[in-house]
Amino acid sequence: MNVLKPHLQTTIWTLLQANASQREIERVTGISRHTIRAYQQRFAAEQSNCPGVATGSEAVASQIAPPRPPASLSAATSLCEPHREFIDAQLRLGRNAMAIYQDLVDHHGFAGQYNSVKRFVAKLRHKVPEQFDRLSFLPGEEMQVDYGEGAPTRVAGSERYRKPRLFVATLRYSRASFRCVVWKSSQRVWAELHERAFRHFGGCPQYVVLDNLKEGVLTPDLYEPELNKVYAATLGHYGVVADPARVRDPNRKGTVEHAIGHTQSTALKGRRFESLEAQNEFLAHWERNWAAKRIHGTERRQVQAMFEEERAHLKALPLLGMQYFDEVERTVCDDSCVRVQHCSYAARPAAIGSKVLVRIYVQRLEIRDIRTGKLLRTHAKAERPGTVVLPQDERVFNPSRETRLILRQASEIGEHAARLCQLLFAIEGRVGQRKLWGIVGLVRRYPAHCVNAACAQALEQGIYSYKRVQGLTESLFAEALAAIEAQASASSTTTVAAAGLTQQHELIREAEEYGDLFAQAAATAVCTMVATASTQRSRS
Incomplete structure (x- = not known):
């Protein structure tokens, strides 16, 4: 057992006397629960012996652990002891120390102070820890997913660091996890991360427990939640059912919450990465070499061994991966087509003027009924803008x-x-x-x-x-513009040539006279400027 300093032993003894749990003492003092348990047993043994005079080894123990007065003595010295039953009954009703003190003074003639009641109430009040049911799951039954924050990562092309989003998917039975960081999240990214998790585990669980974030759940509801279309199609492709947790009920997916905290505090704490790829490589290395090989605290078994047992119970992956799409809403025009990316596609049997859903894949395009989602038409995606995909027999020729x-x-x-x-x-x-x-x-x-x-x-x-x-x-x-310019240029040249320039006239003076006029005007301007400057200086 670790030998603690006397003041730490006194702290442990005081908290144990106040009926604090070992976990609470560990949180307050930072001392391991194993050490706290050993000192608790040691204090209990010393109290049971209760020697009158300590000699030999007991004297040494009394120097390490401070003497503790019996609990009965401290209770007997309190003025509240005669009212113990009343105070205990009031505490069970949820009343506080001040209310109990006021009733004691008004109805029981209590002569003590409020602090005496407060100390007595603190000894009587027992904290009942919150209880949770421990759930057990079959292998391959449930997977929990959620987002957290990754380690600071350099933004490409800059010196700035930013925390990406950390996606964690954890199998509930084995606690095996898939971890990945991304810069941005969207409906498609959320679905792609699920697919990568299925590929990582080599199979699919029966259902997925998720939060009510918009990437997965559009409208939260306990009985019929509305899922994002891309996410719902991805889960349907892999044969997995979504089970959104209740709103503001994170304990339903406590396994993945703990996995996120474990990743942040153990793997990523105090680290920085130069790129998302580097952080994902590190997370994969850490999961493979450390997280998967750890002994789980609750199950007392290695995570990798439990995952090998669970792997055989996962559903097989489909041969083809999910084909992702963008879904838009369009109106059928009066030519019985819908406009998608500057191209026209036949929409019959949808009526002219009705609304339809258009799913845009990489190589094809689907037109579906907006209410039922039923497939109405499929077209190969046009390569050139302005293309019209409409058979000749479906064209409408009556004028509107x-x-x-x-x-x-x-x-x-x-x-x-x-x-x-x-x-x-x-x-x-x-x-x-x-x-x-x-x-x-x-x-x-x-x-x-x-x-x-x-x-x-x-x-x-x-x-x-x-x-x-x-x-x-x-x-x-x-x-036409060139002809007009040529005609205008020819007309102006002819006019100038016909009129000619007059060099001699009685109103035209000699060049020297114009030069003298300009020189005189410049001299006058200079004199005016000098006079103005001198006037301003004299005023200042």
Whole structure:
């Protein structure tokens, strides 16, 4: 047993007399519970012997541990002892020392001071520790996940350090953990971290316990929580069920909470890293060489051995990984298409004007019903902006009010513009109205006769395209500007040559007279400046 200094022994003895637990004494003094337990046994043995005179080894022990008066003696000397039953009953009702003191004075004729009641109440009051049920889980049943803070890491391209987010996933049976740090979190990052955890463990648990953060749970509810779509699709792909904890109930996922604290206090405390990759490599090394090989305090077994036992009970991983997507809401236009990333995609059987959900994958695109999530249409993702993915038999050719408006504006531009717009609509239907709007909108930047002439040339060439009309309009406008500038330059040259320059006239003086005039004006200005400066100095 460690031999403590006399004042520390006195502190332990005093706290034990006050019915403090060993854990509380350890928290207050910083002394190990094993040492506190040994001194408690030693004090109990000495009190049971209770010699009248200490001799020999007992005298030495009395020098180390201070003599303690019997508890009965201290209670007997208190003025509150005759009222013990009343005070104890009031404490059970939850009343404080001041209220008990006031009742003792008013109804029991108590003559002591408030401090006497306060000390007596402190001895009688017993702190009942908060109790928790210890839950047990089957292998491969539950995994708990949560975010914490990682160690300070240098931000790329700067000298600044910042703490990233620390993701920890812990299997409840074996306490094996997956740890990873990221700069930012989002719905997709949250789902990707779960997938990496499944791959790390080599299998999937039956369900996942998580917090009610927005990356995973959109609307917390005890019975039917609304999950983020990407996260729900990821768990569905791996056959895992989400079990969000109650709001403000972190004890439900106490295993991962402890794992985060263990990681921060043991692995990352006092460390700095130059990059996220370096910190993730260190966390993997620490988990493999230290955390997995530790003996768990509750189970008294090695974490790695428990994980090897649990590995066989995890569900097998699917052959293909999760295909992540972005989900957006779109309205079906009057041409029966939806606009996604500057491209048009057929949306039938969705009705014109209705809302649909569009899931954008890397190589494909899905159109789903906004209420039921039912798949309506699948398309390969277009590579070039402006592409129209719409079969010819699904095109709508009956003119709408928007079509009539465009054709009326085209007829105001000119005959050729109206004819070209009519041909484009007859070829492409309503889906080609965007091209018609582009042709009509050229009059905002160029004269109408240039746009009309460009449409005439496009009709002659047989190229019915907005880009072609735009290029022809720009060329015609540039040619017109060049012709105007050339005509204006020729006209000014002719005027100057015809008029000539007059060198002799009665109103034109000699050059020397103009020079004398300029010199006289400069001298007058200098004199004025000097006079002004002298006046200011005299005033100051």
